[in-house]
Amino acid sequence: MGLFGRKKKVVPEPVVEEPTPTLPALPEVDDNGWRSWADHRDWILDQVEPLPPFGMQVLDALGLCLCEDISSDVSLPGFDNAAMDGYAVQAADTWNASEKAPATLAVVGEIAAGGVADQPLAPGTAMKIMTGAPVPEGADTVVQYELTDRGTEDVRIFAQIDQDKNIRRKGSDIEEGDELLRDGDVIDARTIGLLAGIGIDKVLVRPRPRVVVISTGSELIEPGLPLTDLGQLYDSNSFMLAAQARAAGAQVFRVGAVGDDEETMKQTISDQLVRADLIITSGGISQGDWDVVKAVAPELGLVDFAAVAMQPGKPQGFGLIGEDKVPMIMLPGNPVSSFVSFEAFVRPVIRKLMGVRPELREVVTAVTQTIIRSKPGRAQFVRARIRTDAGGRRVVEWIGHSSSHLLGGLQQANALLLVDAETEVIAAGDQVKAWLIDE
Amino acid sequence: MGLFGRKKKVVPEPVVEEPTPTLPALPEVDDNGWRSWADHRDWILDQVEPLPPFGMQVLDALGLCLCEDISSDVSLPGFDNAAMDGYAVQAADTWNASEKAPATLAVVGEIAAGGVADQPLAPGTAMKIMTGAPVPEGADTVVQYELTDRGTEDVRIFAQIDQDKNIRRKGSDIEEGDELLRDGDVIDARTIGLLAGIGIDKVLVRPRPRVVVISTGSELIEPGLPLTDLGQLYDSNSFMLAAQARAAGAQVFRVGAVGDDEETMKQTISDQLVRADLIITSGGISQGDWDVVKAVAPELGLVDFAAVAMQPGKPQGFGLIGEDKVPMIMLPGNPVSSFVSFEAFVRPVIRKLMGVRPELREVVTAVTQTIIRSKPGRAQFVRARIRTDAGGRRVVEWIGHSSSHLLGGLQQANALLLVDAETEVIAAGDQVKAWLIDE
Structure with a gap:
């Protein structure tokens, strides 16, 4: 008997019982068949x-939610630098200097922002220095212009200057390794400034x-x-x-x-x-x-x-x-x-x-000036206008009509009062919970 | 003498004294030469x-400032309509109806949303009606499904129904000609709903x-x-x-x-x-x-x-x-x-x-828990963190360092405390003015 005459052995495929997909168990209902x-x-x-998160330019991430922890790879400032325009000197060289008896130092160089002194500062000398420029090795203080004659060859200093004046020390703002931001933080303008400041141009955020x-x-x-x-x-x-x-x-x-x-x-x-x-x-x-x-x-x-x-x-x-x-x-x-x-x-x-937490809007409280009646059994969301006085006390100053088709009243509201399903009456002068929907 | 030989009469152009443009008078300064x-x-x-304003699609105008007064060309609702799914009837036809002795009415038509009854409602009859559909002429109330047997040829009504039930009257939200929005209003989601609702697709806003x-x-x-x-x-x-x-x-x-x-x-x-x-x-x-x-x-x-x-x-x-x-x-x-x-x-x-008014951020007050010292003569803007308790009372819970190069401290702040130039000390427990910079 040829091959083609042979009966093929049929292996039945196993029947996989695909579970019918369903939504998760539904919430419980009350006597009316309603859920809360x-x-x-x-x-x-x-x-x-x-x-899922993805990488984005920091400026485009404004208002989005960070999806990584951020620590700094750099120190801020990254080097000791001048907090004022002036002269880098050794404090000891200004000892006893005054308006009448100024200390006079030879100006041996000048340091612009982004520039670096080409030599350490020697005793008895000064270097002109710009705000933000690195303090030269050997200098231990910076004299601001206002206390000098702003000299270019020699400079006269009219006061005795303490050590460590007008110097921002390396790492005094942020130290290398500092943990600065956390997964879940929302990125605002200050966060963007901080990220850029530590050299980060892209971050992982949820879109x-x-x-x-x-x-x-x-x-x-x-x-x-x-x-x-x-x-x-x-x-x-x-x-x-x-x-x-x-x-x-x-x-x-x-x-x-x-x-x-x-x-x-x-x-x-x-x-x-x-x-x-x-x-x-x-x-x-x-x-x-x-x-x-x-x-x-x-x-x-x-x-x-x-x-x-x-x-x-x-x-x-x-x-x-x-x-x-x-x-x-x-x-x-x-x-x-x-x-x-x-x-x-x-x-x-x-x-x-x-990825923003909390997911729910903040619930605040306000004092109602009129009685609020509510049919029990259903939570009421009442259109209202809330005014905040200078001290932060919130007062309900207007309550909208309850009909659900009214666009006019909705537009005038800035809050929704939240009345629990159990509550029937909130007396005038009592506190009521609310969402401030303008924020 | 030919034309070309004549001497031209030269009319000197009048010398216009162009005033040198300047900035307006500068603000006054104090003894230090500083202005406030x-x-x-x-x-x-x-x-x-x-x-200058220009026309924009309403949805693109979110957050922008309206540059025209808006009044409505239409009424809202534009016609008497059903507030519930049910039957349009004459209230008199349900007189004395009850669970045990229902009123029975012939169903002579049905009105979908967007549809219109093809005839007035005659006494003794009912028309099925959907939420939002126009109440037919002759009907003076709408019975919701729950009070009926939902019949299709005849409907049984199990309660006596008052006139004017479940009917939203024409103009009950907004009347034609109502002034709704003003030049200067900022457009939020509710304003956009209102504008669309009265049929406006474009508005004049400042970009x-x-x-x-x-x-x-x-x-x-x-x-x-x-x-x-x-x-x-x-x-x-x-x-x-x-x-x-x-x-x-x-x-x-x-x-x-x-x-x-x-x-x-x-x-x-x-x-x-x-x-x-x-x-x-x-x-x-x-x-x-x-x-x-x-x-x-x-x-x-x-x-x-x-x-x-x-x-x-x-x-x-x-x-x-x-x-x-x-x-x-x-x-x-x-x-x-x-x-x-x-x-x-x-x-x-x-x-x-x-075009947004006010131009200035709202000034709030908060209670400081620590003493705040300030060198007089200059207004201080102090980085701080303000917490608001459930009742709306604001408390300063953290005050940043005063150095102006600190990105780290800035990122942690959510407020700037505003200390007047004249103020030297704000005692713990006193109120301090602030801007909430997170808002």
Whole structure:
């Protein structure tokens, strides 16, 4: 029997049970089926990792988060140098000098910044020296111009000068090996000055997250175009969220409003994955029949839609989208809900992506001048205006209306008051917690 | 006699006495010949005008200063619309409805966001309606899903509903004609949301000032390169000043350090004029023999060099350079002097160029825990670290060394304490004025 007649032995491939991927265990819910906003935020944060660091020119790293410890390879100053323009001398040569009986020394050289004396300073002589120039060997003090006749061949010194005057000693600012900066430090202008000063031109930082902002709704019209039909309104959310994300440190791609069409929405989100470290959508996640984001997101990745015990901002969605599991935060569509949800959930995520600690905005307290009532069961985020007096005492001077569609009131606010789910009343004169959203 | 033989009548051109251009009258000086730093700042500010405004896309205007009053051409909402997903009905049709005895209404249509009812709502009927969709004529309330059986042909309503429930009335946020923003307002994320919401895509703003930063000194080496000779040090000032200017809102061009050569310095400054709204130099303005900026600036424009009663930062220069009289602020070269001078003089100028009011940083107060001594006659700018407790009370927790070359101490500071020229002692426990330089 020829080879070709032989029956091939079929080895069955082992059946690998691929576990169906799922999101991590969801936060617990209350009797209403709602989760707390802090639980929801922490659950989202747990699924986001800081972006990988890369090297960047120090000046471009302003506002970014350092990803390495920095110690100095040099001393600052790197050499003993003059703190004033004047003359390098030996203090002993000025002994008993005065206005009436000046000490006279031969000027044997001059040292500009960046220059070096060509010989050690001999007793009885002086060298002219510029601020920052190396103090010559043999000199132990620097006399500023004001105490001399500024002579060029000889110089007359009108006072007795102590040793070690107007000399900045090597390493008196920073010693070689000093640990100066730590992984996690945010780079400000002074940090950049320090880095440059110790000779560092590039640092390892986490980049600005690339954030894609998509708003949804067939009723949305691009600002600048006319409203042609009843029922239309201008898309404000994609602009506001884009600006919030940029202010939080992100590099932002604003995608115009997408209509309530499932195929278009799927295609738009898929197209953006390639350039997104984070996607934010607004609208389309309620329980309506036209909630397109809620409808298509499950086809794109692992998603979760939740009722969160907060007001505004109850409906919330989160997903890990596409092969790369790009995080997508799906916010409600009312402008104020969208704004508050950004503050509560998106800003901490952007900061985590950037590696900035703490991820959460500082909670401050302020005194309310009016009673604040709150329906228990949901945390309230109350638009307010807080004034700080000269001593630092914060006072709530205006509280906005609670409706979640009011752009006018939102624009006037500079703070969100944070009222716990359990709190029903905060009396006038009591302290209330707040985020200062202008900072 | 031919025409050509005639003697031409020469009309002498009138001699126009061009007044020699000068800087405005200089501030008064004290017995030492020093001017106060506030006088110097105000004198500089008087010579700088805000940049001319131009139109910009709203999202690009984040952080810039509005140059027009904005009132709304539209109402927000633009039409009565549903605040919840549910059914538009007449409240009277739900009279006495309850869980046990629901009202049943025929569902005669549905209205998506952006959609419009094709007929008025008749008594005894309901229309399904999505959040944000226009409430149909004839309907006077919206019943949320939760109080219904979500029926599609008929809907059962399990409660008596008041008129005007879940309806956002036209103009309840913003009325057409409302004055919303004023010339001088700084544009933040909420302003951008508001602008987009009323349909505005472009606004008139003042642009980011183009600031050129030049450091001077033959001893300066670019970070990243090796120090090869005694006397050399790394250029930190141009990096720090560039970062400070960028943090203040400017678009920055950092020019590497220029050596102490007069021709090169003149050429460098002249070359930069074309792209500069403001030039900042550091170094070279003291009374040394190698102070190149002081030497060449008078050939480039109207300049003034002054001793200012402040510590650090006593030597200061200002000029209006070239044909276009570009402002140039010449700062001392010590890193801390440079940093403090930027805060005192340059930041206010950048803010004035941007149109931002107030130009000056807010002065806060903090309690010092240690005694602060100050030599009278010069205002002191003391590097310090201020901690704010939860109630907003500020405490000075660390005070830096007074030497003006210390980059290390500067980086650890988050505040500058402001000690008046007249003050000699601030006792522990007393209040001290400060700028919070981290904000």
